[in-house]
Amino acid sequence: MTSAVPVGPAASAAAPIRFGLAGTGYWASVVHAPALASTPDVELAAVWGRNPAAAGALAAEFGATAHRDFDAFLAAVDAVSFALPPTVQAELGVRAANAGRHLLLEKPVAVTDAAAGALAAAVAAAGVASVVFFTSRFQPATRSWLADVMRAGGWAGGSAVWLGSAFAAGSPFDTPWRREYGGLWDVGPHAVGLLWAVLGPVRYVTADAGRGDLSYLVLHHESGATSTATLTLGAPQAAVSFRLEVWGEAGLSALPGLAADPVAALRVALAELAANARSGDPAHPCDVAFGRQVTRVLAAAHRQLDDRRADKGYAR
Numbered sequence: 001m002t003s004a005v006p007v008g009p010a011a012s013a014a015a016p017i018r019f020g021l022a023g024t025g026y027w028a029s030v031v032h033a034p035a036l037a038s039t040p041d042v043e044l045a046a047v048w049g050r051n052p053a054a055a056g057a058l059a060a061e062f063g064a065t066a067h068r069d070f071d072a073f074l075a076a077v078d079a080v081s082f083a084l085p086p087t088v089q090a091e092l093g094v095r096a097a098n099a100g101r102h103l104l105l106e107k108p109v110a111v112t113d114a115a116a117g118a119l120a121a122a123v124a125a126a127g128v129a130s131v132v133f134f135t136s137r138f139q140p141a142t143r144s145w146l147a148d149v150m151r152a153g154g155w156a157g158g159s160a161v162w163l164g165s166a167f168a169a170g171s172p173f174d175t176p177w178r179r180e181y182g183g184l185w186d187v188g189p190h191a192v193g194l195l196w197a198v199l200g201p202v203r204y205v206t207a208d209a210g211r212g213d214l215s216y217l218v219l220h221h222e223s224g225a226t227s228t229a230t231l232t233l234g235a236p237q238a239a240v241s242f243r244l245e246v247w248g249e250a251g252l253s254a255l256p257g258l259a260a261d262p263v264a265a266l267r268v269a270l271a272e273l274a275a276n277a278r279s280g281d282p283a284h285p286c287d288v289a290f291g292r293q294v295t296r297v298l299a300a301a302h303r304q305l306d307d308r309r310a311d312k313g314y315a316r
Helices: 026-038 052-062 070-075 086-098 113-126 140-152 176-186 188-199 262-279 288-312
Strands: 017-022 042-048 065-067 079-082 102-106 130-133 155-163 202-209 215-221 226-232 241-248 251-254
Touching: 017 026, 017 070, 017 086, 017 262, 026 042, 026 052, 026 262, 042 052, 042 070, 042 262, 052 065, 065 070, 070 086, 079 086, 079 262, 086 102, 086 113, 086 176, 102 262, 102 288, 113 288, 130 262, 130 288, 140 188, 140 251, 155 188, 176 188, 176 215, 176 226, 176 288, 188 202, 188 215, 188 226, 188 241, 188 288, 202 288, 215 288
Parallel strands: 017 042, 017 079, 042 065, 079 102, 102 130, 155 226
Antiparallel strands: 155 241, 202 215, 215 226, 241 251
């Protein structure tokens, strides 16, 4: 299976990479579509969604072609930018990879290790490029901070607290999949991915549950470091906050903050995916293989949380 985009020395630097946008919801319309339409050497060529009317409207707004059939959509593009619930993304991502299309994926890449593994295997077999949009990893301030802490070294532990209010009245993030899977799967990938980047791969996780979707994780890293994460989408709006810090021989170091402009961050992710597609080298620090590793941690935590909630009589 080969990609629709020529790679290697014969690739034309002048030809934009044709992206298709899979998804028509809030995140697709306010982040993915504007980023695709404004990234150099990238063309938003096609839109597909489970709601054909919404796909038609979004495509018309950005001068793209709407498709009702997913296979016809794949035939019209070189790469796919996914803005779909993870359960849908995992299945369609395999189909896109099997068709030789490069993948810009949202986190989490899936909500089971099996589904994430199947997606990662399809990408590897096709030899296509992949990038998972861990939003802050494509923010200049975060990258600068990561470079600084990695140079310093000697980190023994860390912590992340993410108190979100996606379930507040009127929130565009109050979606069925977030209601079902909660903060563990929505904000958890960001926290785990960042702590992994500083402290090294996670060997295993210990998880406990609070009321609602409140989750507590203890991450045991292969380096011997340990870290914690407190995650929820159901916090009161007055308590909404995020912080992540690591500690060690160099003292205490805190991540500067979340990306203020996700469109700018996504432009970076798209440009790096396009560069990898052109070069024929699919490796990226936030590729689907890394996304699968994060999913494996969260899936292990999910199983423990289900048991804890059953023991305590909690219901989300």
